[in-house]
Amino acid sequence: MTSSVVSLGLKFKALSSNITDEGITAHYGGDSPWGKGGVNRSDHNRCPTIVRAWHDYHLSKGWSGLAYSAVVCPHGIIYQGRWANRxxxxxxxxxxNQRSYAVCYLAGGDDAVTTEAKRAFHLSAALLRSSLRWRHSDWKSTSCPGKPIRKWSQAGWPLPPGPNPLPPNPPHPTEEYFVTPEDERKFEAMLDRKLETQTNGILEFILRCARRTCLASSSTSWPSGPL
Ligand SMILES: [Zn+2]
Ligand SMILES: [Zn+2]
Known part of the structure; x- marks a missing residue:
């Protein structure tokens, strides 16, 4: 069994660990790499190449490398970016950048968010010990993350039922899977539990408050999506 979480071995310049994540911010990847056919015409063989190109582009701008914590492709694969605690x-x-991880959809602003991608967004959140929370436009004026992700977020980021399909074979031999299949099964089980509770978000929120005694916190707010 393969994992749907992939490290491309991207080499970053020094990355800061100055982040206190409170939730994930969703992005799209600019102009669609998939053209007029959208994600229906997308080719997974191109996904790792595109992520590498983004990494090179961000390096060329003088940044430390790929700006995102992770990239989710329409085929349900999660590419490791700066990842956790960076x-x-x-x-x-x-x-x-201080309060939120950044997870980017490997698609354009008008491309549909596939079922596989939605599950991969949730899996990336679980792996980062976080939750889907913000859109890029919540931080600054921008069209990112585009209409389909905006609509999904406004619905509370619902997790589609069913397991993610078996991920496509890695197109490049240099890819490494860095989450063990056992770990991934564990997180998939977490997602299944999440699915069971997402229709009862208010009860879950109360339970979470009880667990974290967040009622005592002045920063308490209703969650923007399911746990
Ligand atoms: Zn963005
Ligand atoms: Zn792909």
Whole structure:
């Protein structure tokens, strides 16, 4: 069994660990790499190449490398970016980069969010010990993350039922899977539990408050999506 979480072995310059994540910010990847056919015409063989190209482009801008914590492709694969405990450079403001991981959809602003991608967004959140929370436009004025992700977020980021399909074979031999299949099964089980509770978000929120005694916190707010 393969994992749907992939490290491309991207080499970053020094990354800051100055981040206190409170939730994930969703992005799209600019102009669609898939053209007029959209994600229906997308080719997974191109996904790792595109992620590498973004990394090179961000390096060329003088950044430390790919600005995102992770990239999710329409085929349900999660590409490791800066990953956990590393400050992002994608959220547009100091506050955004301080308070939020950045996960980018490997698609354009008008491309549909596939079922596989939605599950991969949730899996990336679980792996980062976080939750889907913000859109890039919540931090600054931008069209990112585009209409389909905006609509999904406004619905509370619902997790589609069913397991992710078996991920496509890695197109490049240099890719490494860095999450063991056992770990991934564990997180998939977490997602299944999440699916069971997402229709009862208010009860879950109360339970979470009880667990974290967040009622005592002045920063308490209703969650923007399911746990
Ligand atoms: Zn963005
Ligand atoms: Zn793909």
């Amino acid at each position: 400050r992002t450079a994608a959220n547009g403001t100091n506050a955004g």
